[in-house]
Amino acid sequence: MAKLPTPQELIATRPPFPKAHWLDVKPEFAPGCFCYPAKKETMELLHMPNPHEWDPAADDWGLPENWEQVLCDAFAERLEKHRSLKLFMDICVRCGACADKCHFFLGTNDPKNMPVLRAELLRSLYRRDHTMLGKILGKAVGARSWDKSVVKELFYYAYQCTECRRCSLFCPYGIDTAEITMIVRELLHEVGLGTHWIMDPVKNCSFTGNHLGIQPHSFVEIVEMLADDCETVTGIRPKTPFNKKNAEILFITPSGDVFADPGIYTFMGYLLLFHELDLDYTLSTYASEGGNFGSFTSFNMAKKLNAKMYAEAERLNVKWILGGECGHMWRVINQYMDTYNGPAPANMIPPVSPVTGTPFANAASTKMVHIAEFTADLIYHNKLKLDPGRNDHIITTFHDSCNPSRGMGLLDEPRYVLKAVCNNFVEMPENTIREQTFCCGAGSGLNTEEIMELRMRAGMPRGNALRHVQQQFGVNHMACICAIDRATLPPLANYWAPGVTVSGLHELVANALVMTGEQKRTMDLRQEDLPGVDEDEADGREGGE
Amino acid sequence: MNLLEYFRNDKEDILRLWTGAVYAASPFETKGLLRTVTDPFGNPGADMIREAAGALYDAVAGEETTAADVKSAMERFVKLRAVQQGTPSQALGVFYLLKPVMRERLLPHCSTPDDVNDYLTAESRLDSLALLAFDMYMAARETLAESRVKEIRNQHAQITRWARAFRGGSFIAG
Numbered sequence: 001m002a003k004l005p006t007p008q009e010l011i012a013t014r015p016p017f018p019k020a021h022w023l024d025v026k027p028e029f030a031p032g033c034f035c036y037p038a039k040k041e042t043m044e045l046l047h048m049p050n051p052h053e054w055d056p057a058a059d060d061w062g063l064p065e066n067w068e069q070v071l072c073d074a075f076a077e078r079l080e081k082h083r084s085l086k087l088f089m090d091i092c093v094r095c096g097a098c099a100d101k102c103h104f105f106l107g108t109n110d111p112k113n114m115p116v117l118r119a120e121l122l123r124s125l126y127r128r129d130h131t132m133l134g135k136i137l138g139k140a141v142g143a144r145s146w147d148k149s150v151v152k153e154l155f156y157y158a159y160q161c162t163e164c165r166r167c168s169l170f171c172p173y174g175i176d177t178a179e180i181t182m183i184v185r186e187l188l189h190e191v192g193l194g195t196h197w198i199m200d201p202v203k204n205c206s207f208t209g210n211h212l213g214i215q216p217h218s219f220v221e222i223v224e225m226l227a228d229d230c231e232t233v234t235g236i237r238p239k240t241p242f243n244k245k246n247a248e249i250l251f252i253t254p255s256g257d258v259f260a261d262p263g264i265y266t267f268m269g270y271l272l273l274f275h276e277l278d279l280d281y282t283l284s285t286y287a288s289e290g291g292n293f294g295s296f297t298s299f300n301m302a303k304k305l306n307a308k309m310y311a312e313a314e315r316l317n318v319k320w321i322l323g324g325e326c327g328h329m330w331r332v333i334n335q336y337m338d339t340y341n342g343p344a345p346a347n348m349i350p351p352v353s354p355v356t357g358t359p360f361a362n363a364a365s366t367k368m369v370h371i372a373e374f375t376a377d378l379i380y381h382n383k384l385k386l387d388p389g390r391n392d393h394i395i396t397t398f399h400d401s402c403n404p405s406r407g408m409g410l411l412d413e414p415r416y417v418l419k420a421v422c423n424n425f426v427e428m429p430e431n432t433i434r435e436q437t438f439c440c441g442a443g444s445g446l447n448t449e450e451i452m453e454l455r456m457r458a459g460m461p462r463g464n465a466l467r468h469v470q471q472q473f474g475v476n477h478m479a480c481i482c483a484i485d486r487a488t489l490p491p492l493a494n495y496w497a498p499g500v501t502v503s504g505l506h507e508l509v510a511n512a513l514v515m516t517g518e519q520k521r522t523m524d525l526r527q528e529d530l531p532g533v534d535e536d537e538a539d540g541r542e543g544g545e
Numbered sequence: 546m547n548l549l550e551y552f553r554n555d556k557e558d559i560l561r562l563w564t565g566a567v568y569a570a571s572p573f574e575t576k577g578l579l580r581t582v583t584d585p586f587g588n589p590g591a592d593m594i595r596e597a598a599g600a601l602y603d604a605v606a607g608e609e610t611t612a613a614d615v616k617s618a619m620e621r622f623v624k625l626r627a628v629q630q631g632t633p634s635q636a637l638g639v640f641y642l643l644k645p646v647m648r649e650r651l652l653p654h655c656s657t658p659d660d661v662n663d664y665l666t667a668e669s670r671l672d673s674l675a676l677l678a679f680d681m682y683m684a685a686r687e688t689l690a691e692s693r694v695k696e697i698r699n700q701h702a703q704i705t706r707w708a709r710a711f712r713g714g715s716f717i718a719g
């Protein structure tokens with residue numbers, strides 16, 4: 001008789017009751033599970049430690065000879081520097097409240113993707129060298145030694161955490177696994193392990209200002225093209241002020257909004273809004289990247305890339321900085337900027353809206369205002385003429401990007417704006433939004449195409465909630481305020497809820513914005529026909545005040 | 546009782562056994578959470594199994610249903626299997642785990658040749674549904690492949706437009 005495996009044998013990825021302890025089951029580096037490694041020359045240019053060629057799928061990762069010493073020393077140094085890290089290592093009681101709160105765990109069923117066990121990967125090493133019991137009792141109290149497979153495991157799971165902080169919301173002690181992941185990534189960099197998708201943008205940002213390394217003159221040309229497109233849609237060519245000294249406001253946004261679809265439509269939205277307000281502002285070719293890819297690398301790299309903002313604010317002698325729709329850019333500004341590079345240059349003052357006179361007291365220290373707050377304030381004071389009817393063909397929901405929502409509490413302002421510019425707004429289920437929002441599955445430098453299937457399983461809880469409102473309420477659009485989301489959510493929506501489009505908030509604002517002297521709007525910023533608007537009807541809508 | 550009635554009577558039990566067998570393929574440490582957390586958004590994976598299992602079972606039993614309805618109930622589950630780590634046979638083999646459970650719980654009730662015939666027809670329906678799932682699995686993998694290509698294009702979309710305009714000479718460099 002033919003000897004074939006039974007279905008049970010076929011589907012068992014591992015025996016139902018593994019003989020091995022969970023800590024001893026090692027990850028398999030199959031294609032699609034890991035990001036491509038950073039190039040040696042990139043790491044050299046950035047003066048990163050131990051640059052070398054390596055392949056995550058290979059047995060030997062080419063670690064430096066003294067790798068264990070390097071890692072132990074680096075870990076000890078971080079424990080000394082970050083009191084929080086030491087606390088996080090010490091106080092977890094293994095209550096399990098965080099266990100099922102991570103989207104990676106929900107999508108993969110991999111125990112090491114439970115935040116508590118993700119942290120335990122490092123904690124077990126901590127126990128051996130930094131706790132009395134661990135030193136004496138070793139394995140009996142969950143301590144373990146470094147070996148090369150442990151390094152691989154740390155890499156595997158540090159890049160299956162999007163540093164979204166959802167788990168910390170549920171931890172009674174506030175243990176922030178995201179910060180543990182950040183430290184693990186830092187440690188790995190000490191032995192030359194980084195990923196291409198993160199380090200290439202870090203290099204480009206370091207040398208040319210933006211993540212794709214577009215030269216200043218080309219950057220200006222690309223923005224000019226977007227202004228041309230604005231004119232095609234509205235009949236008005238918005239100003240594109242660059243490097244203007246003594247402007248009141250410096251505007252900084254992620255460069256993804258200048259280069260990528262559909263982010264560019266959000267950028268066009270900014271240009272049109274600022275033009276309509278006749279804002280005294282400037283863009284910069286030096287600080288042409290709001291996103292901080294350094295924050296996925298190490299605290300020092302984040303600090304270095306962040307420094308550009310204040311340096312440019314000082315050089316251009318602006319009063320304050322307005323920041324575009326971005327996620328990690330705001331996490332860095334809100335959580336770290338003051339310590340990294342503060343205080344702000346002396347020429348800067350606490351921001352006040354030039355249109356409404358509202359002082360942004362929350363930004364008194366950093367001198368940086370989020371555009372959702374800025375626009376919400378405009379709408380609240382009735383300073384914008386809006387025709388939300390132009391967005392009537394969409395039924396939109398709102399994705400709370402992890403960083404602005406959990407990282408800085410920006411929950412109501414974007415909703416306030418969205419509801420003012422769209423008549424049809426539906427929330428996703430309560431435990432998937434606001435502070436409890438589910439990550440897009442590809443933040444913190446994971447939105448690279450080689451791990452698309454990993455991203456789809458990690459983004460499953462978000463995709464699932466989106467699909468729910470699509471089926472229940474006919475939702476066909478999802479707005480967000482993060483440039484990485486604008487890149488990661490379209491494939492996620494296309495997989496889990498096909499038919500839902502994704503855009504930034506200010507794309508919708510500009511679509512609804514009735515501008516002074518504009519031509520009849522027959523299309524939206526994507527140059528797609530506005531349904532139900534024929535040329536004659538549009539006449540009635542023409543013009544502002 | 547005819548076979549359909551046995552199917553209806555034993556539905557809860559059989560589905561519990563089947564989903565248990567599906568969970569058994571997951572690592573031991575995670576099974577408790579998968580089984581016990583019932584919030585459809587807090588534990589979406591389990592909700593997907595639940596939805597798929599119910600519809601699949603009814604279709605196998607011979608209840609009134611359409612291929613489109615069963616497909617839509619199985620879709621989320623199949624899509625999840627399509628992006629979880631493992632081979633295609635691991636992803637879709639779970640459907641065949643229903644067979645041994647059915648044989649254990651339902652086949653003994655089949656005493657006449659007609660009953661056995663009905664039973665075999667039910668198993669054949671399961672085979673057809675697994676084939677439907679295979680179509681969905683492949684469509685999901687196609688979507689993934691397309692997404693990869695599209696994403697690379699989107700990342701540089703505006704730069705490509707700029708380069709074209711620039712090279713075409715219709716754009717004057719500033």
Ligand code: SF4
Pocket residue numbers: 101102103104114115118160161162163164165166167168177178181
């Ligand atoms: S920070 Fe987010 S991705 Fe990382 S372990 Fe916590 S929930 Fe998971």
Ligand code: SF4
Pocket residue numbers: 091092093094095096097098099115116170171172173174175
């Ligand atoms: S919720 Fe906090 S204390 Fe409880 S297991 Fe998770 S990290 Fe540890």
